[in-house]
Amino acid sequence: MRKLKILLLPLISVALLFSCETEDDDVVDMPAPSADFNITPIAPIEGEEILFYADPEENSGAIEKWHWEFGDPEGSTSDKRNPYFTYNAAGTYEVVLKVLNTSGTSMESSKRITVLPPPPDEFPANVAWEFTTNTEVGNINDGSSAPVIGDDGTIYYTESRAGSDSKVVAVIDKGESAELKWASNAIGAELPNAPSIGPDGNIYINAWNDDFAINKLNAADGALMWSGAINTDVSNNTPAIDSEGNVYHGSRAQSPNGGIYSWTSEGEKRWEITNVGAFYASPVISADESTVYFFNTDNGQIWAVNAEDGTQKWETPVGAGNGIYGTSLSVDADGTIYYTTKTQVVAITDEGETGAIKWEIEVDDASNSGVVIGPEGDLYVGSLGGLLSLNASDGSVNWTYDIEIAESVPAVDVNGNIYVGSTDGFLYIFNPDGGQIKALELGDNIVNSPTITEDGTVYVEASSNSIIKLFKITVEDSGPADSPWPMKGQNIKNTGVAQQ
DSSP states (O other), X not given: OOOBSSOOOOSSXXXXXXXXXXXXXXXXXXXXXXXXXXXXXXXXXXXXXXXXXXXXXXXXOOOOEEEEEOOOTTOOEEOSXXXXXXXXXXXXXXXXXXXXXXXXXXXXXXXEEEEBOOOOSSOSEEEEEEEOOOOBOSSOOOSOOOOEEOTTSOEEEEEOOSSSOOEEEEEEEOSSSXXXXXXXXXXXXXXXXXXXXXXXXXXXXXXXXXXXXXXXXXXTTOOEEEEEOOSSOOOSOOOEEOTTOOEEEEOSOOSTTOEEEEEOTTSOEEEEEESSOOOOEEOEEOTTSSEXXXXXXXTTEEEEEETTTXXXXXXXXXXXXXXXXXXEOEEOTTOOEEEEOSSEEEEEEEOSSSEEEEEEEEOSOOTTOBEEEOTTSOEEEEETTEEEEEOTTTOOEEEEXXXXXXXXXXXXXXXXXXXXXXXXXXXXXXXXXXXXXXXXXXXXXXXXXXXXXXXXXXXXXXXXXXXXXEEEXXXXXXXXXXXXXXXXXXXXXXXXXXXX
8 A cells, every 4th residue: 555645734733832940050041942743644543553753843952851642531651752652542632742851941842633533444436347449549548538428328438549540439337337329430530638518418529630620529429510620730628618508629739820719519610819829738617607718838827718709808828837738727616727737736816807826836747637626625636746635725735645647637526535547557546634545456557537427426547458448436425526626627528617
């Protein structure tokens, strides 16, 4: 089992109490002792041995004695500097460390730690079936691909490969097995993008092709209904779709045609902004559907565009720079926009006539993931440096779990559990405190973004021996988190529309 990379962050502020006891004038000027402590593991459970370890603080005087009070009903103590202790019951305990120097000067520091009840013997998540058309793709599904679910329960996913043999696949869930509805290569182009579903139930997907940049497929049989040409191609985009069926997406290339586009549900181009760079990112739509946010991956900045006519809402795009392809944008309940790059996670505030950076933090390549929101408001994002839990107010890191994540946007369920695919073929499930509660081996390469349905079923794509497979995972007493953005694209149709 892997371990959390960081140690305890205090649950409350540390109280420091000083007292001085001296017997003669010769020791009055001796520096007072000062120490702080942490524990590992960060989220202990009852019956688990905990290491308490202490270090002198900067400018501390020499420490002669260490004394711990663990706050349990038995009044347990220790005089070791770094003791081990086990709590036999879950609960919150106040731990006090007292340090003394040779003159009798003492200091106390205290912290509350929370001991969790033991997890169930087996988290109720199991693979019900796997399905594949056995098409060899030679590469992973990129664009943080995620399955989308129609109103009748049909699951649609992509098998993306170089050349003209990429497919959109429709699958019927038969409970304990899956049945092919159709597999369409009607577009005849590479599909390094995730699909979305419009209000009429049909499928939209971008393609790496100048003449088939945006496409609409009939959900009934996979037939091509229309294609839109932009004289350049599209990658790492999931089309955003508003309640009227209008479609929004960016382009891949940095050519004169590189930019952002909108289409009607019938395939008529509504507006475009071109010769402005590449947009390797999935756009999002504000809750009132008046604004579309795009991420320009040339300059690492967010564009706010009026959905109706394509005029820029902000004359100056806003962002922290260092753009890189692959991010899936998301929006919080207060309108904060989140995006990821190779070096950052960034929060942007829409202030009406302009935008502003709310906060930014450094990460180890979260560019091919995106930010999702748990039921208590915490943020989760995948990166090559691990799964991160962030505080939404300032971006501070709550915890990090050491797995490598690429091409997977996490998803959060109603109980606050986080699902995310790794680069080693596993779908991992974590509790809100960062403890791993399940690891399902699905393949030998990248596992893409999971989608959680109302009954808690999880659908996810994974690669094994260059074959893309779709998995159904049943989870008891679950469903998507009641939050503004619980999964990629906000919902099971990947429409990218924010919630009020």
